[in-house]
Amino acid sequence: MTSVTLTPAAGSLRIDPLAPGHPGRWENGPVVVxxxxxAAVPVRLSEGWTPLLxxxxxxxxxxxxxxxxxxxxxxxxxxxxxxxxVADELGSVVVSAPVFERVVTGIVRSTILDPLxxxxxxxxxxxxxxxxxxxxxxxxLPPEASLAGFAPVHARAxxxxxxxxxxxLGACFGFLPLLMAERGLDVVATDHTPGTxxxxxxxxxxxxxxxxxxxxxxxxxxxxxxxLRDASVDTVTAIHLLEHLPAxxxxxxxxxxxxxxxxxxxxxxxxxxxxxxxxxxxxxxTPDDLVALGERxxxxxxxxxxxxxxxxxxxx
Numbered sequence: 001m002t003s004v005t006l007t008p009a010a011g012s013l014r015i016d017p018l019a020p021g022h023p024g025r026w027e028n029g030p031v032v033v034x035x036x037x038x039a040a041v042p043v044r045l046s047e048g049w050t051p052l053l054x055x056x057x058x059x060x061x062x063x064x065x066x067x068x069x070x071x072x073x074x075x076x077x078x079x080x081x082x083x084x085x086v087a088d089e090l091g092s093v094v095v096s097a098p099v100f101e102r103v104v105t106g107i108v109r110s111t112i113l114d115p116l117x118x119x120x121x122x123x124x125x126x127x128x129x130x131x132x133x134x135x136x137x138x139x140x141l142p143p144e145a146s147l148a149g150f151a152p153v154h155a156r157a158x159x160x161x162x163x164x165x166x167x168x169l170g171a172c173f174g175f176l177p178l179l180m181a182e183r184g185l186d187v188v189a190t191d192h193t194p195g196t197x198x199x200x201x202x203x204x205x206x207x208x209x210x211x212x213x214x215x216x217x218x219x220x221x222x223x224x225x226x227x228l229r230d231a232s233v234d235t236v237t238a239i240h241l242l243e244h245l246p247a248x249x250x251x252x253x254x255x256x257x258x259x260x261x262x263x264x265x266x267x268x269x270x271x272x273x274x275x276x277x278x279x280x281x282x283x284x285x286t287p288d289d290l291v292a293l294g295e296r297x298x299x300x301x302x303x304x305x306x307x308x309x310x311x312x313x314x315x316x
Contacts, residue, residue: 017105017199018115026109030065031099033106036072038113055089067093069103073111078118079125080173082107084146087279097280116202123178123208130154130175143240143270143307152307153239153268154179160312161185162264163234169223169253170241174200174216178208181215188233194220224252228260236261239268240308243281250283254293258313267293267311285309 015028024038036059053060059070069090073082083104086094094100112118126147133148143149154176161180167188168177173196177189181204191197197218204212221227223241236257242250257265267290275281287303290311294301301313 015101015105015193015195017109017119017195018202021109021113021115023113024110026106027066028102028105029098031067031069031102031106032063033069033071033103033110035110036070039110053090053093057085058089060090060093067099067103069106071107071110073107075112075121076125078108078111078122079129079147080122080175081126081129081147082122095277097277100279116206119199119203120206120208123173123175123203126173126175127178127209130179137307149307150175156306156310157237157239157266157268158183160264160266160310161235161237162314163262165233165235167226167228167233167236167260169226169236169238169257170244171200171218172196174203174218176237176239177216178204178212181212182209184211185215187216188219188228189216190219190221190223190226192220192222224249224256226256226260230259231262232260234261234263235266236264237266237268239266240270242267243269243272243275243283243285245282247283247289250289250293251296254296258297258299262315264312264314265297268308270308271305 024035026033049061051059052062057071061068086100086103090103094103108118108122109115112121129147130151133151135148137149137152138146143153157176158179165186166180167190169190171177171189171191174189177187180187189197189200197220201218204216207213223238238253238257242253254267269285272281272284275284287309290303290309294303294311294313297313299313299315301311303309303311
């Protein structure tokens, strides 16, 4: 991989997705998640209780100030569409992004005991759907609502890359950087959450995408102050990142993208009537907002729509 100079990053660890767990049970802060077939004690304790909520896939109880989520997912069902099921079926009780993240993490970790095997399964299944979606995206839903919804966004982002080196800001689980590495690109995946970057690095080394072991590096950092040199990569991407931040910070991040990119920056955002708090969205974007960001770059740019809004600016 092309050498990139990194400097120490700040950040706090909210969830350690690879921390040791118990058979069929994972807990963190206000959330306890148990597999109905693998965590006998919590399941027996809940017998006879009236659930707070029961759905096709979940049963939810209150344990004092903690939320107990019971499920029966199989390993072959572990992919990022678990997030969709949580949002759709548990939206009345999972009312914040931190709780949402813990429930999804708990489902993965309580289904397969070994942490890395659990996450490698989750990543492999998710990438398989992103490469070959099982269904078409649902009209009117944000791409975050399903892997099928995000597949065309990832495909477009891959096609927009200029050159052979990329920095992806706000990578989250890092599906896109893994697909970039699979295409032969050298990638720095960044996110503000150290635990997520530790997980992505471990999965890359585990061989879920063989090329990623050599081509993908991770960096925990603030997207407003990326510790990379000026013009250090060909393309900088921010794919569905800016909607998670206050409007006042979008311009600062675009400035950083312009600073780090040698050739092109690529911004993608969802178009929503109302920002969805379950996915951590804080602001709504319009085409005019993207035009304003394009003007801010001082570079030739284009704005268009493809499963959301896109702004690409390029040095000539």
